[in-house]
Amino acid sequence: MEASATTVTGGRSVLERSPIGRLPDRVLKWGLSALAALILILIVYFFIRLIGQSGHVFSTYGLNFVFGNNWDVQANIYHGGALLFGTIVTSVIALILGVPVAVAGAIYINELCPRRLRNPLTILVDLLAAVPSVVYGLWGVFVLAPRLLPAEKWFASTFSFIPWIGGGIPQLYNYFIAGLILAIMILPIVSAISREVIATVPSEHKEAALALGATRWEMIRMAVLPYSRPGITGGAMLGMGRAVGETIAVVLVIGSAPKIGTHLFAQGYTLAAVIANEFGEATGIHTSALFAAGLVLFVLTLIVNMIARWFITRGSHGTRGTGATGMTIASGPANEK
Amino acid sequence: MNPPDTTKEQTDMSTAGGPSPDRPEVAPQAPKAADAKKTGHAVNVKDLNAYYGNQHAIKNVTIEFPANEVTALIGPSGSGKSTVVRCINRMHEEIPGARAEGCVTLDELDIYAPNVDVTAVRRLIGMVFQKPNPFPTMSIFDNVAAGLRLTGTKSSDLKALVHSSLQSVGLWDEVKDRLNEPGIGLSGGQQQRLCIARTVAIEPEVILMDEPASALDPISTLKIEELVDELKERYTIVIVTHNMQQAARVANSTVFMLDGEVIEHDETNKMFTNPSDERTERYVTGKFG
């Protein structure tokens, strides 16, 4: 053998693979990297195009677009303050109604309920996420809104002394119904995150409370809730992000009135709803205004979601959310763990 | 030939009125100081069986823990020492699938009686855990006051009570200027003393300690042991430990357990120098465990 033990013809060591042999690996790596980069590019590109389509509106109205209150299609004037108002109000209603119920459920399932009920209850709550938003809208229009109207009327007249909450004449479709439907829609995600966070409370803190002679509720209050607060807040913010962006269910039950409603049961509008409703027949600056509304909505959801994520990573006390929490956040509504 | 559960029962030191139940007098103990002055509370465990699901963890255990004394439980891992202790303050039943049968009395009180409120039992029988566990979201002050707040102590009284608790565990001087700082900001040894302060603040009658110093450095361990020695003036103490030197240093009497059974229960000195059972002898001389 003349060649040394480690070389073959062509001067390559036997330990090296031929360039052709290395090809599949390279192709795989660079191909997948390109796909990954695609994600980044898509989002940036979207921003750019969206700004392009709506820039005209911002240069015309400036900040009045966001905060002014005069959305007048007839007169071709587009100040979207009422839309922002409606978006925030309905989301806040959703939080007020939905978060306590979701957290109560999460505490009950994790700390109080009999073991064999845990899985069934979890599945049932998560099932709410599988219902498509248009079905929520359908149910809201034909069942919830008409059935709650008498109660709303009673409420508005009984509590008429509370500003904005009472005192008006309830409409069939209004802020409250929209907020209520949103509350139901965000139940699964807030509940899922709360459940996970509560499950990570170290048993040593619960034991410390019990060993001091605390009742079950006192233990929850002393050891579970304070520890879980950041995570639950994060879950609530994620729910808010979902509520802010929800279009179809809201557009069907909010009444589509581009004004700042004077009471809880007045008709209103949201950023997402106006886009869905007016898109079909919009032209020219109207279309740009709708895109601008979309941009505002996009930025709003980005901010809310960033805040949510910050709370959640704080709440998992250092663990990165690639575990079950990540799965829940990622999969959004239609996914159970 | 020693039958498996050779338990050494001690004379009931409780001064509760009324005749003490029939118990066979057994091997004499080293003389104790001033029997007549005992105002403490004794715990009696009788025929205790405990299970984790189907696993029979504690088998017919009978132990007397005399008032105002330190009794140590030693034995290899899995011998059931922690389980026994958790049955005394009824923490064992918090584990899903776990149950206990038998009789545990505090003085004359049967703590497993059907009408007994478990939270009341835990008021009287406090527990310190192996890993110091101050409440992470509470300040030092709030940690010590936690149990007091549960029982509705007036906030005007809290300061004085927290002060005296921290003093009795020797922590006051170290933390008096930072009572509002988070409890978890303290060192390991300080945290454990904080937990002890939290426990004594509500004035229990018995303190259970489950390997309280095993997560600590030697100096903190010594401090804890000194503390245990002082505390026994006011409380009856049961301490689980895997450290035999520790048992020798702090405990009046020691119980050796193996596989869920009590093998030997005797005055500490005697157990370590002249144990009656050969399994005890093998354990204390380090031949296993």
Added chain:
Amino acid sequence: MSATALPQISTRRRLTDKVMRGSLLAGTLIALIPLILIIYYLIHKGLSAWAMSGFFTTDPTGSFFGSPGGIRSAILGSLEIVALATLISIPIGIGVALYLTEFGKDSWFANTVRYFVDVMTGVPSIMFGLFIYIVLVIGRFGGSGFAAWKGAVAISLLMLPIVIRSAEVVLLLVPSSLREAALALGAPRWRVVFKVVLPTSASGLVTGSLLAIARGMGETAPLLFTVSTAFALTFSLNQQMNTMPFLIYTDITSPRAAIQTIAWGTALTLVAIVLILNLLARFVASRSRMA
């Protein structure tokens, strides 16, 4: 000196404990009420639609008088569009997840991608519709305005982050010892991926995909801006196409009671398909070797 007596736990504490525990149970039950009500009405009203003649076998007529027709074109349209969206999003999604777990790992690039994927999960579905509208519909890309394939692209964008995140979780569960064993035998990277990592995580990937598909089937907003609708049955992807969510959306506002009933029937059909996909996902997950 003192006989031990159990301290009295104040009635206030006992009461608070009972009340709070009751409230927590009540809260849980309240959370379940909407689900029960929705299912009840879906079945109650939807079944009467299912009983209408030709519900599944004819297309909507779109006429105000006479027979309203059925929903055939909507069902098939939904299936077609979501199938195309699946073909786009699953391979790309798994590909990106593979990149993240096998190559990118903890690099700044991979972490940036992860962050952006996180961002994408929070984007409202209407945004994807708007995006595709701007990019593909306005310019009449491909010679058409609204088109089924454009809707499929919008929906695939919606499904993408779901697939990526769930796939990443599953791929991370593959024990590194398996990869190392293969590499130690001299297998090149690509072989390890295709012969070891993917097969091991297959059922988890399927589960995640099924859930993403279930989500995709139910979305309406993206379709509004990309596909619009049609009445007649069509298989041409470059035209407007009927879909179930869109059909429900428009039928809700119809004054005809019969059409409103059809909306319920369509909703029941849609929910049934979504539920089946979810159950399938659970089934696959429970049989997974790595559950």
